[in-house]
Structure formats: structure tokens, C-alpha cells
Amino acid sequence: MKATKRLVRLGAAVCAMALALAGLAGCSPSEPYEPPALEPKVASPAVIEDGVLHVGVNTENAPLAGQPTSSMRIVGIDVDVAAALADKLGLKLDVVDVGADFETALNDGTVDIVMGVDKAEAGSFWTSDTYLPTAVALFAMEGTTDVPPADTDATIAAQVSSKSAWAVSSEYEGATLDATEDLHTAFEKLSKGEVAYVAADAIIGTYAAHSAGIDAHIVALMQAPSGYAVGCLDGNTELKQAVGDAVASLMSEGIVNVIQTKWLGAPLELASIPLTPSAAASAEAAGETAAEDGSGGEAAAEGEAAEGGEAAAEGEAAAEGGEEAAPEEAPAEGTAEEAPAEGAAEAEPVAA
Incomplete structure (x- = not known):
């Protein structure tokens, strides 16, 4: 009797396994995986081509975007963010190198959006909220936390003819500027103690130090932080919203924090980093000017409202009665800082 019960249970188990295997037959390795179909959230004419998001980047601005010498693929932080953005919009991704002329690429209809737009220097097109912070920053080796005073005589390295080199010359007249051919050389000198600081764009400098395995960090910002944003034509209301x-x-x-960690080692947070003396003074002056403009604007609005009210009252009475802030500018061209070209090949973009 017991043997019969065991046989019944064994038969039931075999039948269950057979049913399970039959159910798994449709998932055999021989059948290719097909991802779920995308559901586009925007379509033509909001985008150039239905089902595709054409994105413009500047491949001369690594690590935001670049092309490793061993590949024709465009990779970088902006490419990864664009892939995630396209996925959110239910669109396939097409990345196009448009150089630094974002405005022309948008106006010509070459791309739908552009990435890596410095919010502080945007053109006449619309820009999103920032997805990456940026500013000219001073880097030092781990253990150094002091912000150099205005009268410092320290040696500061920066890439030759860059915006950062100009910032050092402008603020620290007593310092020695070591103009290097590239940021790799600048950070190498920092690691050897040949210079006290390196001035560079916060994102590009962090990437250069991280790629080289140099334990440098940002000690101060030489300007109030701005950020990189997405840009598109201002008249494209649907795409702007999306x-x-x-x-x-x-x-x-x-x-975006995950993408930053992949390329920079950790998400970059600039809000808590102190400003250099000149940057702090400029930020304070800008704040005072904004406050004055705000109060002036309110007073002007009140004055206009009062005048309008008086005019209206006079009009009504007539109807009833039957009567009646300049400093020197940084170079505009040839100032882009370059991270080591070989570093661009170290990380692959997130799949779209």
C-alpha cells in the first residue's frame, strides 16, 4: 500500500515536471530575445523622424563626448545621458557630432536636441534644467584643503590657452602659471609635487584625474557653479516639455548619478565647495545687484500700476464729464580643455 502511494506521488511529480518543461519550450535559447516595443511619447513634427531621437554632441569635449582612436563610436557622459533620455521618450537614439555650433545644428534641422550646453553660455535656444554641474575649479592632492588666498605665490598648472588658464592669470597675479599642453601633464605634475594646484573645468578635471588614477580633489571653485543642460528650439513646445x-x-x-560614477568615480557635487576670494566677491556683488534689481522692479511695477490707475480714473472722469555691469573677457576660441584622448576608450556607453 505504501509502495503504491509512493508510485502515485512519483507519477504526479513526473507529470508536473513535464508540464513545466512544456511551458518553458517557448523560452528556448534557440529563439532570439526581442525587447519590448517602445512607445514613443513624441512624434513628428516635434522630432525630425518618427521613432528616433537625433542628438547632437561635441566630440571635442571629452568626457562629455568623444571618439576613441580605436573606434568610430561616439562615447561619453552625454551619450549615456542621451541614451537614457531617448529611452524615457520611447525613441531610438541617433548620436551626431555637430561640433561646438549647437545653434546651427538645431536651426538647420540636423538634430532634435543637443547635449552638453553650458547653461551660463547658452544661445537663443531653450535649455533644460542642468543634469551635470560645471565650473572652473582648483584641484589639489588629497590632504590639501586650503583655498589659496588672493596674494598666493603658489604654482598653478592649467592647460595652455584655456579658460582655466585665463582665470588663474586674472585672479592670482602673484601666482606662477604653469601652462601645460594637456591636463594629463598638469595632473602628473600635481601628483609629483611640482605644482600646488591644477585649474580645470570641474567635470573634465575630475575625469582626467580619475582616469590617471591620481588622488586629486577639488578644493575651490573659481566661479559660481553653472551646469550642462539639454538644448532644443524654443518654439518646439512639445519637445521642450517632454x-x-x-x-x-x-x-x-x-x-545620472550612476552615469557620473561610471565616468568620474563618483557623482560630482559642487554646491558645498568654497569659492576663491575673487569668485566669492563676484557672487556677492551679483547677489546684491539681483536684490537691487528685484526691489527696483517691484517699485517700478507699483509706480506703473499707480500711474495706470490714475490714468484710468482720469479717463473715467473725462467720460462722465465729457472731458478729457567691463572686465577683460576670456578668449572665445581655442579654449576647450582636453582630457586624455585614450581615456575615452576606457568605458562603454550605457545601452539605449
């Missing part, structure tokens, strides 16, 4: 919502979603979900 991109703005998608960028906000990528930020709140921590996706």
Missing part, C-alpha cells in the same frame, strides 16, 4: 520632464525623471531616479 525633454524637461525626462531630465527631471533621470535626476530624481539617480540615473
Whole structure:
């Protein structure tokens, strides 16, 4: 009797396994995986081509975008963010190198959006909230935390003819500027103690130090922080709304932080980093000017309202009665800082 019960249970188990295997037959390795179909959130004419998001980047601005010498693929932080953005919009991604002339690429209809737009230097097109922080920063080796005073005589390295080199010359007249051919050389000198600081764009400098395995960090910012944003034509209301919502979603979900960690070693946070003396003074002056403009604007509005009220009252009475802030500018061209070209090949972009 017991043997019969064991046989019944064994038969039931075999039948269950057979059914399970039959159910798995449709998932055999011989059948290729097909990802779920995308559901586009925007379509033509909001985008150039239905189902595709054409994105413009500047491949001369690594690590935001670049092309490793061993590949024709465009990779970088902006490419990864664009891939995540396209996924949010339910579109396939097409990355196009448009150089630094973002405005022409948008106006000519070459691309739908552009990445890596410095919010502080944007053109006449619309820009989203920033997804990456940026500023000219001073880097030092781990253990150094002092912000150099205005009268410092320290040696500061910066890439020759760059915006950062100009910032050093402008603020620290008593310092020695070591103009290097590239940031790799500048950080190498910092690691050897040949210079006290390196001035560079916060993103590009962090990437250069991280790629070289140099334990440098930002001790001060030489300007109030700005940020990199997405740009599109101002008249494209539908795409502006969709991109703005998608960028906000990528930020709140921590996706951009994951991308930053991949390329920079950790997410970059500039809000708590102190400013150099000149940058602090400029920020304070800008704040005072903004406060004055605000109060002046309110007073002007009140004055206009009062005048308008008086005019209206006079009009009504007539109807009833039957009567009646300049400093020297940084070079505009040839100032782009370059991270080591070979570093661009060290990380692959996130799949779209």
C-alpha cells in the first residue's frame, strides 16, 4: 500500500515536471530575445523622424563626448545621458557630432536636441534644467584643503590657452602659471609635487584625474557653479516639455548619478565647495545687484500700476464729464580643455 502511494506521488511529480518543461519550450535559447516595443511619447513634427531621437554632441569635449582612436563610436557622459533620455521618450537614439555650433545644428534641422550646453553660455535656444554641474575649479592632492588666498605665490598648472588658464592669470597675479599642453601633464605634475594646484573645468578635471588614477580633489571653485543642460528650439513646445520632464525623471531616479560614477568615480557635487576670494566677491556683488534689481522692479511695477490707475480714473472722469555691469573677457576660441584622448576608450556607453 505504501509502495503504491509512493508510485502515485512519483507519477504526479513526473507529470508536473513535464508540464513545466512544456511551458518553458517557448523560452528556448534557440529563439532570439526581442525587447519590448517602445512607445514613443513624441512624434513628428516635434522630432525630425518618427521613432528616433537625433542628438547632437561635441566630440571635442571629452568626457562629455568623444571618439576613441580605436573606434568610430561616439562615447561619453552625454551619450549615456542621451541614451537614457531617448529611452524615457520611447525613441531610438541617433548620436551626431555637430561640433561646438549647437545653434546651427538645431536651426538647420540636423538634430532634435543637443547635449552638453553650458547653461551660463547658452544661445537663443531653450535649455533644460542642468543634469551635470560645471565650473572652473582648483584641484589639489588629497590632504590639501586650503583655498589659496588672493596674494598666493603658489604654482598653478592649467592647460595652455584655456579658460582655466585665463582665470588663474586674472585672479592670482602673484601666482606662477604653469601652462601645460594637456591636463594629463598638469595632473602628473600635481601628483609629483611640482605644482600646488591644477585649474580645470570641474567635470573634465575630475575625469582626467580619475582616469590617471591620481588622488586629486577639488578644493575651490573659481566661479559660481553653472551646469550642462539639454538644448532644443524654443518654439518646439512639445519637445521642450517632454525633454524637461525626462531630465527631471533621470535626476530624481539617480540615473545620472550612476552615469557620473561610471565616468568620474563618483557623482560630482559642487554646491558645498568654497569659492576663491575673487569668485566669492563676484557672487556677492551679483547677489546684491539681483536684490537691487528685484526691489527696483517691484517699485517700478507699483509706480506703473499707480500711474495706470490714475490714468484710468482720469479717463473715467473725462467720460462722465465729457472731458478729457567691463572686465577683460576670456578668449572665445581655442579654449576647450582636453582630457586624455585614450581615456575615452576606457568605458562603454550605457545601452539605449
